Amino acid sequence: MQEHVQLDQKEINKDLLDTIFHTPMWWYLAVTFFGVVFLIGASAFGYLLNQGLGVTGLNRPVFWGAYVVNFVFWIGISHAGIMISAILRLTQAEWRRPITRAAEVLTVFALTAALMAAPLVHTGRPWRAFLPTPWILPYDFARGIWPNIRSPFVWDPMAISTYLVASSLFIFIALLPDLAIIRDRSTGLRRVIYSFLCLGWRGTPRQWKLQIVAGILLSALVLPVFVSVHSIVSWDFAVQIGTEGWHSTIFAPYFIIGAIHSGVAAVATLMAVMVWVWKLHKYITPDHFDAIGRLLIVVGLTWFFFFFLEWVFALYTLEDPEIAMRKLQVFQWPWSGMFAVFLITSFIIPVTAWLFRAVRRSLLWMFITTILVNVGMWLERFLIIVPGLMRRTHLVFDWGSYQPSIIELLMVIATFAWLCLGMLVFSKIFPLVPLFDIKEAMINREKIKIGRKEIPASIRE
Amino acid sequence: MDRNVSDVVAIDRNVSDVAFKNVNNTLVEASNQTNLKWPLIIFAILSLLGFVGFSIKVFVEGVGSQQWGYHAALVAFLLSSIQSAPMVAIAPRVAKAHWRRSTSRIAEIFGLLGIVNLLLFIPLMWILPSLADGRRSLWFYDALEGVSPYSPHIWAILAIVVLAFLGVFYLWLSLLPDFAILRDHSKVGTVRKKIFKFLSGRWWGSSSNWYMHKHRLGIVGAHYFMLLVFVHFLYSMDFCMSLVPGWIDALFPITHAANALQAGVAVFIVTMYIIYRFGGYREYIGLDQFWALSRLLFALSLLWFWFWFSSFIILWYGGKPSERFVLELLMAGPYIYVFIPVFILNFAGPLLIMMWNAVRKSILGPTIVSIGVLIGTMLDRVRLYVGAYSVSTEPDKYALHSVPNTIWPQFSSDVLLWIGSISAVILLYLMVAKLIPLVNIAEQKELLLYKLHKEFHRTKVMVLGKPE
Numbered sequence: 001m002q003e004h005v006q007l008d009q010k011e012i013n014k015d016l017l018d019t020i021f022h023t024p025m026w027w028y029l030a031v032t033f034f035g036v037v038f039l040i041g042a043s044a045f046g047y048l049l050n051q052g053l054g055v056t057g058l059n060r061p062v063f064w065g066a067y068v069v070n071f072v073f074w075i076g077i078s079h080a081g082i083m084i085s086a087i088l089r090l091t092q093a094e095w096r097r098p099i100t101r102a103a104e105v106l107t108v109f110a111l112t113a114a115l116m117a118a119p120l121v122h123t124g125r126p127w128r129a130f131l132p133t134p135w136i137l138p139y140d141f142a143r144g145i146w147p148n149i150r151s152p153f154v155w156d157p158m159a160i161s162t163y164l165v166a167s168s169l170f171i172f173i174a175l176l177p178d179l180a181i182i183r184d185r186s187t188g189l190r191r192v193i194y195s196f197l198c199l200g201w202r203g204t205p206r207q208w209k210l211q212i213v214a215g216i217l218l219s220a221l222v223l224p225v226f227v228s229v230h231s232i233v234s235w236d237f238a239v240q241i242g243t244e245g246w247h248s249t250i251f252a253p254y255f256i257i258g259a260i261h262s263g264v265a266a267v268a269t270l271m272a273v274m275v276w277v278w279k280l281h282k283y284i285t286p287d288h289f290d291a292i293g294r295l296l297i298v299v300g301l302t303w304f305f306f307f308f309l310e311w312v313f314a315l316y317t318l319e320d321p322e323i324a325m326r327k328l329q330v331f332q333w334p335w336s337g338m339f340a341v342f343l344i345t346s347f348i349i350p351v352t353a354w355l356f357r358a359v360r361r362s363l364l365w366m367f368i369t370t371i372l373v374n375v376g377m378w379l380e381r382f383l384i385i386v387p388g389l390m391r392r393t394h395l396v397f398d399w400g401s402y403q404p405s406i407i408e409l410l411m412v413i414a415t416f417a418w419l420c421l422g423m424l425v426f427s428k429i430f431p432l433v434p435l436f437d438i439k440e441a442m443i444n445r446e447k448i449k450i451g452r453k454e455i456p457a458s459i460r461e
Numbered sequence: 462m463d464r465n466v467s468d469v470v471a472i473d474r475n476v477s478d479v480a481f482k483n484v485n486n487t488l489v490e491a492s493n494q495t496n497l498k499w500p501l502i503i504f505a506i507l508s509l510l511g512f513v514g515f516s517i518k519v520f521v522e523g524v525g526s527q528q529w530g531y532h533a534a535l536v537a538f539l540l541s542s543i544q545s546a547p548m549v550a551i552a553p554r555v556a557k558a559h560w561r562r563s564t565s566r567i568a569e570i571f572g573l574l575g576i577v578n579l580l581l582f583i584p585l586m587w588i589l590p591s592l593a594d595g596r597r598s599l600w601f602y603d604a605l606e607g608v609s610p611y612s613p614h615i616w617a618i619l620a621i622v623v624l625a626f627l628g629v630f631y632l633w634l635s636l637l638p639d640f641a642i643l644r645d646h647s648k649v650g651t652v653r654k655k656i657f658k659f660l661s662g663r664w665w666g667s668s669s670n671w672y673m674h675k676h677r678l679g680i681v682g683a684h685y686f687m688l689l690v691f692v693h694f695l696y697s698m699d700f701c702m703s704l705v706p707g708w709i710d711a712l713f714p715i716t717h718a719a720n721a722l723q724a725g726v727a728v729f730i731v732t733m734y735i736i737y738r739f740g741g742y743r744e745y746i747g748l749d750q751f752w753a754l755s756r757l758l759f760a761l762s763l764l765w766f767w768f769w770f771s772s773f774i775i776l777w778y779g780g781k782p783s784e785r786f787v788l789e790l791l792m793a794g795p796y797i798y799v800f801i802p803v804f805i806l807n808f809a810g811p812l813l814i815m816m817w818n819a820v821r822k823s824i825l826g827p828t829i830v831s832i833g834v835l836i837g838t839m840l841d842r843v844r845l846y847v848g849a850y851s852v853s854t855e856p857d858k859y860a861l862h863s864v865p866n867t868i869w870p871q872f873s874s875d876v877l878l879w880i881g882s883i884s885a886v887i888l889l890y891l892m893v894a895k896l897i898p899l900v901n902i903a904e905q906k907e908l909l910l911y912k913l914h915k916e917f918h919r920t921k922v923m924v925l926g927k928p929e
Contacts, residue, residue: 227767239778247779250711252771313711318597448926450910457926
């Protein structure tokens with residue numbers, strides 16, 4: 001971190017609490033816009049409930065389409081928070097400080113978007129999961145039908161719900177000191193609410209110690225959950241031996257690294273938005289973009305290596321159906337076009353661009369390249385799921401294809417609107433940048449003069 | 462905070478007792494003071510046993526023997542341990558971690574030892590069958606025209622030669638400033654002075670020298686890492702997996718490489734402990750280094766498990782007959798008594814021991830776990846390679862139909878070769894340790910400039926400069 005902007009505590013409070021105490025007009029407009037888009041998606045869901053799955057493009061043999069693609073995509077994005085927050089916290093990377101909270105919040109809203117995206121929609125008559133004769137919650141053991149605990153479909157909700165709880169707890173623990181600051185600056189009902197939320201935080205040494213220990217412990221404990229979530233999602237596919245392109249041992253790490261690639265890219269996108277919309281340029285500087293750009297190069301290259309291995313081993317099988325599916329992905333329109341777009345946008349353009357320092361330090365370029373990554377990664381999931389299910393092999397009675405219907409597309413768009421809406425509402429209630437972390441960074445900053453040069457330094461524990 | 466270079470000692474009294482201006486002398490002298498006569502003699506004799514073992518293997522057992530699995534396992538073990546150890550210098554240097562400064566040289570020397578493994582690899586060129594036998598391979602010999610049946614041999618030797626020389630080059634690059642110091646500390650007209658003058662390659666410590674030096678180290682280090690992963694990819698595929706019909710595991714090359722990084726860290730920790738304990742470098746090597754590396758070792762041990770489990774669950778859950786036989790061959794069948802210790806030493810042991818902060822933050826704890834990891838990796842390579850070579854006579858090249866019996870090592874050839882080769886590696890390390898300082902002098906001096914302690918309210922804290 002070469003750019004040291006020294007800010008006093010008063011200035012930090014004023015800057016970072018501004019959105020909570022003053023609501024600008026753009027916020028109302030943005031909330032209205034995303035709210036309307038979300039409601040349109042919700043209406044599409046209502047229509048789907050009313051009419052049944054026939055209104056989607058799903059048909060045999062492709063029974064998993066845009067919903068499952070979207071589910072995997074959002075689970076991938078949800079890996080942003082833990083990657084940025086937990087791992088960088090454990091490795092004591094200083095540049096993490098202004099972006100940890102936003103990344104954690106992104107995790108939680110991405111997880112809820114994932115839950116909206118697929119599981120209930122795909123069950124058919126989803127209301128029957130709960131009412132009137134529930135088959136999920138509460139589970140009707142009286143029927144003597146036990147869930148198949150060997151199925152990844154049973155592991156999925158366990159892992160995702162654990163991850164959601166752990167991530168929420170992670171945010172809440174880190175919010176406590178900031179909530180106390182808001183409490184101290186509020187009056188009336190707002191003060192009562194924040195007093196309740198901050199759990200009596202007074203900033204005593206014991207409270208600080210407990211908060212730091214809890215943060216570190218949660219960071220360490222949430223890591224295995226983070227790994228398990230996308231591993232299990234990948235096993236939804238990989239444990240099947242009948243679908244070409246799915247039965248691969250590399251799927252778990254390949255999905256995880258893909259998730260980190262798209263998640264960290266999403267954080268970089270969010271950082272640019274935070275600077276533009278919330279005017280946080282004093283806190284999120286080109287140095288931060290440079291650091292996350294470097295991280296993205298490493299993650300992107302690693303992801304590409306896994307992608308390469310996945311392909312090499314698909315061909316290594318020398319099995320006709322597998323190779324036919326790969327040919328379909330690469331040579332047959334429209335899959336070939338999608339494949340080209342996926343590869344160019346998720347790897348070739350962004351990783352090449354990030355090699356240049358000027359790109360890494362440019363908000364606009366980082367915004368564009370990271371958006372490209374996520375366009376590519378969405379397509380990647382689509383290309384894994386749909387062509388595999390098309391089963392264009394011998395002795396298959398139906399060579400079906402798939403095209404998402406307008407209902408599916410509206411619901412997919414609604415999940416994006418949900419995320420934006422969630423972030424906006426969160427930013428109105430809680431600070432998007434952790435105040436205490438920034439203040440700690442300011443206190444930790446030093447400079448060492450060696451000869452004629454002054455170099456930045458920081459206090460280490 | 463303003464300070465001059467000469468003040469560093471006064472400010473940093475509790476960082477190290479070694480004064481900035483004395484770093485040169487103490488480190489140059491340290492390597493000369495250690496008496497290595499007897500260890501050198503003992504390891505030289507043990508190395509000779511390796512030659513005896515190798516000769517027996519070639520002339521008595523012959524090149525067609527399934528017993529060569531032990532030789533392939535030895536090459537894989539050295540590739541996974543000594544040739545991965547330079548990563549402990551490369552990765553923290555790229556990440557600009559200060560704790561590495563006093564220990565990076567210990568890791569870099571392992572780059573030179575890759576030469577031993579290169580020599581051991583050469584016989585495998587005759588042992589590995591050509592692709593004409595119709596087995597699946599990376600090179601798609603049957604599916605593509607114009608592919609040489611000796612593609613695995615050609616590409617593997619090329620990659621391993623480049624890796625070995627890149628390791629030597631990396632060591633030399635990092636040594637440049639130290640060679641210049643050694644040159645300047647040698648008496649005029651002596652052979653030593655001439656040698657160090659040649660090796661220091663016109664190093665005068667100019668700004669341009671330093672700028673190029675840091676960039677070259679970064680570039681060569683990145684290439685070493687990529688090539689290391691590539692060599693693991695080729696070697697694990699061509700010299701192991703493709704020999705077992707029906708074994709299709711896309712994750713195996715990465716598991717192989719990740720296990721290598723784990724063993725690389727382990728061999729480094731063990732070496733660092735020996736140098737700390739007996740080498741006279743206690744002023745430079747301390748708890749910081751052990752603590753930092755123990756966390757890395759812990760993380761890599763968990764990674765080993767995740768990779769292994771990811772492969773296992775897919776093969777086990779899929780339940781294809783060919784996959785079931787592969788699992789039986791490598792885990793549940795003739796090598797189960799090897800697999801269990803591997804699981805304990807590479808994962809369960811490190812997990813249960815190093816989950817405790819008190820163990821991680823100690824010198825002996827990580828060392829003991831590292832010894833276990835090294836033994837575990839050695840057994841793992843035996844399990845994989847000996848198992849793979851034991852099925853090389855299977856007529857069906859696309860699926861395994863039965864699991865062969867365990868191949869036990871021959872004392873007169875396999876055991877002697879293993880002892881001799883590992884001794885040769887240690888011998889070479891000791892010889893290098895006699896010639897060059899085991900702590901990077903230039904980096905150590907740089908650290909003293911960047912690191913200081915200062916009063917902070919009622920306590921004392923460490924301030925660490927981050928120049929880049």
